[in-house]
Amino acid sequence: MMRLAMHVCIAQSEGMTNPTTLLLGGTGKTGRRIATRLTAAGHAVRAASRPAFDWHAPATWDAALDGATAIYIAYPPDLAAPEAAGQIRALLRRARSAERVVLLSGRGEPGVLPAEQAVRDTGLPFTILRCAWFCQNFSESFLRDPVVAGTIAFPAGATAEPFVDADDIADVAVAALTEPQHANQIYELTGPALVTFADAAAILSGVLGRAVHYVPVAPADYEPVLAQHVGPEVAAALTSLFSFLLDGHNAHLADGVQRALGRPPRSFAQYAAGAITAWQPALAHAS
Numbered sequence: 001m002m003r004l005a006m007h008v009c010i011a012q013s014e015g016m017t018n019p020t021t022l023l024l025g026g027t028g029k030t031g032r033r034i035a036t037r038l039t040a041a042g043h044a045v046r047a048a049s050r051p052a053f054d055w056h057a058p059a060t061w062d063a064a065l066d067g068a069t070a071i072y073i074a075y076p077p078d079l080a081a082p083e084a085a086g087q088i089r090a091l092l093r094r095a096r097s098a099e100r101v102v103l104l105s106g107r108g109e110p111g112v113l114p115a116e117q118a119v120r121d122t123g124l125p126f127t128i129l130r131c132a133w134f135c136q137n138f139s140e141s142f143l144r145d146p147v148v149a150g151t152i153a154f155p156a157g158a159t160a161e162p163f164v165d166a167d168d169i170a171d172v173a174v175a176a177l178t179e180p181q182h183a184n185q186i187y188e189l190t191g192p193a194l195v196t197f198a199d200a201a202a203i204l205s206g207v208l209g210r211a212v213h214y215v216p217v218a219p220a221d222y223e224p225v226l227a228q229h230v231g232p233e234v235a236a237a238l239t240s241l242f243s244f245l246l247d248g249h250n251a252h253l254a255d256g257v258q259r260a261l262g263r264p265p266r267s268f269a270q271y272a273a274g275a276i277t278a279w280q281p282a283l284a285h286a287s
């Protein structure tokens with residue numbers, strides 16, 4: 001019975017005899033984009049998430065790791081979670097066929113360093129992607145409904161953030177999973193410009209053809225709103241993290257996309273124009 005469940009829940013592309021790339025968080029914003037790209041290029045991919053693979057259920061790990069030669073890790077809900085480093089270290093100890101590891105990390109976030117160290121301590125070739133805020137938080141995550149409602153009430157003040165497009169992160173991750181020159185690199189991935197939340201709302205207004213406002217709020221007022229989506233415990237941790245990340249220390253650009261791919265990153269406006277189908281059904285329903 002258990003065996004059958006594993007087969008149902010771990011999505012695997014054809015080609016079991018090929019080296020297999022394991023994507024942990026394979027259904028998430030970056031994981032599914034990486035899966036699409038690797039599959040299209042003919043790689044065997046195992047995209048793992050719950051219930052078949054669960055970070056909090058080590059009994060599920062070995063089936064996911066079996067035969068995996070390259071591993072991508074997107075650790076939920078945040079790599080700075082206190083248990084992240086220990087779980088990643090324990091999982092990678094069991095990854096006997098692994099030849100390289102790519103870790104999705106955060107930028108300007110001291111709390112992620114123990115987890116990054118756990119990856120580095122394996123001695124395997126590694127690539128660490130220290131990312132800015134994802135553009136896709138506005139279309140595939142907790143900011144999507146506020147965009148549709150026309151009011152983004154969020155505790156970011158007037159701080160600018162160089163939002164990065166998850167498609168760029170996926171392009172860099174695919175390169176790191178398949179090309180040797182990215183071994184032992186840390187790439188800091190940002191978009192090409194600093195964008196305030198008010199700028200983002202103005203760009204989204206233009207793309208959607210309807211007003212989207214940004215309203216700065218206090219963290220204490222935002223936390224209960226986020227709790228409706230992720231529960232009170234995660235909301236408390238994330239609200240505190242957001243306040244730290246958006247205090248201005250990350251308001252500068254980095255060259256990771258250019259360095260890894262030899263091309264510039266996509267802008268927030270390019271992202272918004274391409275993401276319009278993410279908001280249209282909800283907008284049609286609302287009108």
Ligand SMILES: NC(=O)c1ccc[n+]([C@@H]2O[C@H](COP(=O)([O-])OP(=O)(O)OC[C@H]3O[C@@H](n4cnc5c(N)ncnc54)[C@H](OP(=O)(O)O)[C@@H]3O)[C@@H](O)[C@H]2O)c1
Pocket residue numbers: 024025026027028029030031048049050051053054055056074075076077078079080104105106107131132133134137
């Ligand atoms: N979002 C950002 O702006 C941003 C910026 C920088 C860094 N990051 C980092 O990116 C990572 C991913 O965050 P995200 O917000 O983008 O999430 P995401 O990758 O879009 O979604 C989380 C993924 O993890 C899976 N998952 C959730 N709980 C799990 C569990 N207990 N065991 C196994 N898989 C589980 C989810 O699938 P199921 O729910 O189906 O299990 C989903 O595939 C985090 O480490 C975060 O720190 C995010």
